[in-house]
Amino acid sequence: MLPLSKGNETNIKLPFSFIIFSLIALVLSQILVLVNGQMLVNGSFRLPAIWSATHILVLGWALMVAMGAMYQLVPVAFLTKIWNEKFGFIQFIVTALGIASFSWMLYVSPQNALLPGILMLLGILMFLFQMFMTLRTQAKPNILTVFVGSALVCLFLTIFLGITLIFSLQTGLAAEYYQAIFKSHLLMGVTGWFTLLIFGFSYKMIPMFSLSHGFSMVQARYVYGLYISGLVITLISFYSSNSILLKAGFFFLLAGFSVFSWHISIIIKKRLKKNLDKSFSFALGAIGLGNIIHLAAFIGLWSEQFSTLIGPLVYLYLLLWIVLSIMGYLYKIVPFLWWTYKYSKEIGKQAVPSLKDMMNEKIVAPLFTLFVVAVLAVFLSIIFKTILLFNIGQFVLSIVLIAIALSILSILKK
Amino acid sequence: MSLKEKVLEALKSVYDPELNINVVDLGLIYNVEVTEEADVEITMTLTTPGCPLHDSITSGVRYSVQGIEETRNVEVNLVWEPAWSPEKMTPEGLRLLGR
Numbered sequence: 026m027l028p029l030s031k032g033n034e035t036n037i038k039l040p041f042s043f044i045i046f047s048l049i050a051l052v053l054s055q056i057l058v059l060v061n062g063q064m065l066v067n068g069s070f071r072l073p074a075i076w077s078a079t080h081i082l083v084l085g086w087a088l089m090v091a092m093g094a095m096y097q098l099v100p101v102a103f104l105t106k107i108w109n110e111k112f113g114f115i116q117f118i119v120t121a122l123g124i125a126s127f128s129w130m131l132y133v134s135p136q137n138a139l140l141p142g143i144l145m146l147l148g149i150l151m152f153l154f155q156m157f158m159t160l161r162t163q164a165k166p167n168i169l170t171v172f173v174g175s176a177l178v179c180l181f182l183t184i185f186l187g188i189t190l191i192f193s194l195q196t197g198l199a200a201e202y203y204q205a206i207f208k209s210h211l212l213m214g215v216t217g218w219f220t221l222l223i224f225g226f227s228y229k230m231i232p233m234f235s236l237s238h239g240f241s242m243v244q245a246r247y248v249y250g251l252y253i254s255g256l257v258i259t260l261i262s263f264y265s266s267n268s269i270l271l272k273a274g275f276f277f278l279l280a281g282f283s284v285f286s287w288h289i290s291i292i293i294k295k296r297l298k299k300n301l302d303k304s305f306s307f308a309l310g311a312i313g314l315g316n317i318i319h320l321a322a323f324i325g326l327w328s329e330q331f332s333t334l335i336g337p338l339v340y341l342y343l344l345l346w347i348v349l350s351i352m353g354y355l356y357k358i359v360p361f362l363w364w365t366y367k368y369s370k371e372i373g374k375q376a377v378p379s380l381k382d383m384m385n386e387k388i389v390a391p392l393f394t395l396f397v398v399a400v401l402a403v404f405l406s407i408i409f410k411t412i413l414l415f416n417i418g419q420f421v422l423s424i425v426l427i428a429i430a431l432s433i434l435s436i437l438k439k
Numbered sequence: 440m441s442l443k444e445k446v447l448e449a450l451k452s453v454y455d456p457e458l459n460i461n462v463v464d465l466g467l468i469y470n471v472e473v474t475e476e477a478d479v480e481i482t483m484t485l486t487t488p489g490c491p492l493h494d495s496i497t498s499g500v501r502y503s504v505q506g507i508e509e510t511r512n513v514e515v516n517l518v519w520e521p522a523w524s525p526e527k528m529t530p531e532g533l534r535l536l537g538r
Contacts, residue, residue: 372453
């Protein structure tokens, strides 16, 4: 037997700082979209208010929540301590200031967004450095390390391409590649960073939350190979303007995602826990939705309306795959963090609540169902240019997201 | 009741907060050694090496046994081999999982 006892747990205040910031950003982004909804319905995605709302949602919420979750999950999933927690707090302050000022500048004066963008870039680079220093000490790198490491590389590329976009906008440099850089920025951020990160951590969290045992991990290699090939081929297609390469790239992305869905279904079939938690079930459902969106994007490529379809599909992918997955896992991560803070020293001394007791699970199913319905309503309103449907869908979505944010924050009262 | 039995009983008060099943029924306790001097050595595992509740559960195991008056020193050894498997669970543990 190999004795092993190392304390890798992170100071709870570090992940919590990120998560609380992210929940505020989530609420703000929804209010901004609600106020500027009319422009979206008219098909105008590239407007300062929409840029700002998108970046508050994607950076202020999703990126910050991913960073917070990584500060918590990396030490436990990879059995290694965070390299420097103090550096982590400084990184939080720099990134939070960077994202807040960047989003604000995108709203009021996009051409002056370079400076706050650099501050945000610095925060993200600090995070990448922290993760690099942490992961390099991992005793036995595995397929999870490869997924998470690749996701971090994609994050770096996303930020680099985003800054290049602003630089190009300001100076006119590389103007002929602006479209290609913009598409690469989206691809690396949405399908690269977030999807690879969710894939990687899903391989740790899904067996853990469902108590699955006795499954093979061989399929994960195919998932990685196919998905990375899809990313690279699609990237090349943007710069070569080759439509066959674009179709091939989308096909590989679809194939990678499909193998992932299939692999997760195998893992779930091997579970011991019969009744899964509601929020976790929705996170699993998000995989199916992500797969359908990949399929729709691939089929859409063959139609002439692809250029008008891709915007709404990216929206759907962001909300029904990335946001839904993250929200599902947040309902597991936040109770765990708070439980650790409040009760980890009491376990064994007195009766302590279970993680399920930390939240009101009854509201999860209605809230998450409403979320999916509202997102679909917004999607359809953009496709059919129906302002009334958009207003109803976005209003419901904003209320649901605010309710979700508040219900997560209410865990802190337990 | 022997000290070893008391230890096992105390361990039943330590719950995995995610599964809400105690560490004995979950089959996490591999061995309990009690010396004549009332020193207790517990060898245990967790369901997965990357369990986020790593420190909380092992500390809970230590606290629960330290709470027994007769014990002198308590040592908890966390091991990953042999790896935990569902066969190590008690029928009660399986029942609580809905099996």
